[in-house]
Amino acid sequence: MDLMRRTLLKGMGSTGVLAAALAAGVLRPTQVFAADWNKAAFEAKDFAGALKGIGVGSTAESKDLLLTAPEIAENGAVVSVTVVSKIPATSSISVFVEKNPMPLSAHFQFANGALPEARVNLKMGQTSLVKVVAMANGKAYMTQKEVKVTMGGCGG
Amino acid sequence: MADPMKIRATVSGDVCDIKVLMSHPMETGQRKDSDGKIVPAHFIQTFTIAVNGKTVVDGGCGPSVSRNPVFGFKAKGPKAGDKVTVTWTDNLGDKRSDEATVA
Amino acid sequence: MNTSKPLLLALLFLSCAIARAEGDYRAQALAVIKHDFHDRGQATIDRLDNDAVQYVCNRYSNDPPSDLSDMLEAEQLDTVKFPADGKLLGDWKKGEKIAQSGAGFTWTDRPGLPVGGNCYNCHKISPKEISFGTMGPSLYRYGKRRGTSLSVQKDTYAQIYNAKGYKLCSPMPRFGHIGALTEEQIKDLVGLLLDPESPVNQ
């Protein structure tokens, strides 16, 4: 909720500049609301830091946050992760790979009829917990699952 | 200029399934090439999905999203014939925008 | 390979002669291979030549007559060079690393780098490694089942050194015989399989 509002405010605050860019054909309308990249969150080196980066202090485990990920990944380069939130008023979902050098992988903000669901493919350097955090009405909910990353092929 | 995306949006019932394939190396900046040199980071940082100009998903990515990213979302509201626009921006300032029609 | 020139000539001659009688496809295949493959890195075209074991296994589709395989197996077993100090049980921790690695001998490998044992590609070994192949038998509890007597140690060492001494057309490479694994490395693998401390025998 928070992030979305900030984005919108920012968009409105610089309306003049954007209007000019639009007129000049530099920007397409959909880019107007593109959120800035959350550098602090994405570059955080651990899960706690990444959480802080997205403005979350503590999380509550939730069974209404459903995470589908393989128990053993065939290949750590492409780990398919699907998240569905059944928590009412979910506004965003963030996906973390705890043991990656920078745990936050992706962050999705939903609006205008989007259901709080997302599928994304992730790179995992090693066996790790995949953690998912959903925001709803200013509260953070969390679920997690371990994904084993193994060596495959001939390795030669 | 990056290669075009592949966007698929299909309505079944009152839910629209939106799938996006993006053509992008998603370099982490931590990988070494065969000569042992670090390959500089190059990854999509933000993207938006809009239906008829209204944003439905605002996304942020780290470099650990897989190469040639695949995203799947669902939305209530879009109807056949609506325009889906996807736009991404990467860390080097490259942008790409593509459109598809909801089927 | 470790085959000498006269032997190769004899092989070539015989293989041509025999294959022609077979409808020529084997000879044609060999000619196509020799024509179409080229050197790359350390993988040079002389690798396409057969030594006696390869020749016989090719010739008999890996099922040679027993008198022939008995004789050649004995010869292969003769090639095993045991360590001079008589010590065969190496460091299982190092052995585990060697067992994990599949490096070596491809055209993308730099020649001379330590070569891996490729063991997990085909065998279950330590229960801690869940990514293992099933081409070969499970080696889990290898030592627990056999004990660590000197004869078991020698047998284990020799099988890694030259598996063809046991089964002529075994799919397993002759790691010691071809100089892929050093004496030290094979000892460490023996350790991995036999040492009571090794996770293999827990």
Added chain:
Amino acid sequence: MKQAIARFAAALALAALLPQLADAKTPPAKTPPAKAAAAPEEKDAATAEFEKFRAILEEDNPAELFEAKGEDLWKQKRGPNNVSLERCDLGLGAGVVKGAYVQTPRYFADADQVMDIERRIAWCMEKLQGFKRADLVKKPFSTDDYTPDLVSLVTYVASESRGLPVAIPQRHPKEVAAYKIGREIFQYRAGPYDFSCATCHGEDGKRIRMQQLPNLLEKRDAMRAYAGWPGYRMTGGLMHTLQWRMNDCFRQQRFPEPGYLSDAVTDLLTYLGANANGNIYKGPGIKR
């Protein structure tokens, strides 16, 4: 060593007298019992898990990006002659793309050769568009920052056979010869590790590490070699064709390198492909 040679020569002489030498057939050494029961529990669980997620990944396969690119390349006027490939005959008549992939390798009279799809498209690029062969074969495989046009083209052409049965012809004598030579190449053991293709792909239900290996000596498994290629490979995130697959198998086999678009590779692909005849091809796939 001398002694060994003498003994070996004697063995050969003995062998030469044996009647089975005249047998032209090369059956697999020992037929393993119907279903390999050696499958440990872990295998089943892991394999089931892989297959489940493979299905999810296949739904949105980045290979589609290369199909689209290949279609563009096919239709664009390109090369020194500034023509498109829409006059290229892939075996079903000039310009017919639909169904061509599942019917190659095949014999092409104009080239008097059996050609697999990649070789044929390269031939068209050379003869119709005027590209130089040397340029086409210089960097044949996908790398981090480069996907050869041929790879995208093959991916597009393959996508146009989605849902069709594999029907690789075995009519022309050169098609038959390619199959038989391919079978011999498949079983030829050599190199420092004594490997042939069949060493790893000649038994049922085996795997290397976690990777299930198709038994390519058996027709019922043959589709597993043909299916899913060209494939988007998760390792590296690169699009690869069967020409690449053969090349990298020989690398792992510790053989020297097979020539790109060479007879040896076409023969192997004829053997593997024709064994898969009758199976439905599902289009470009996703590979580990």
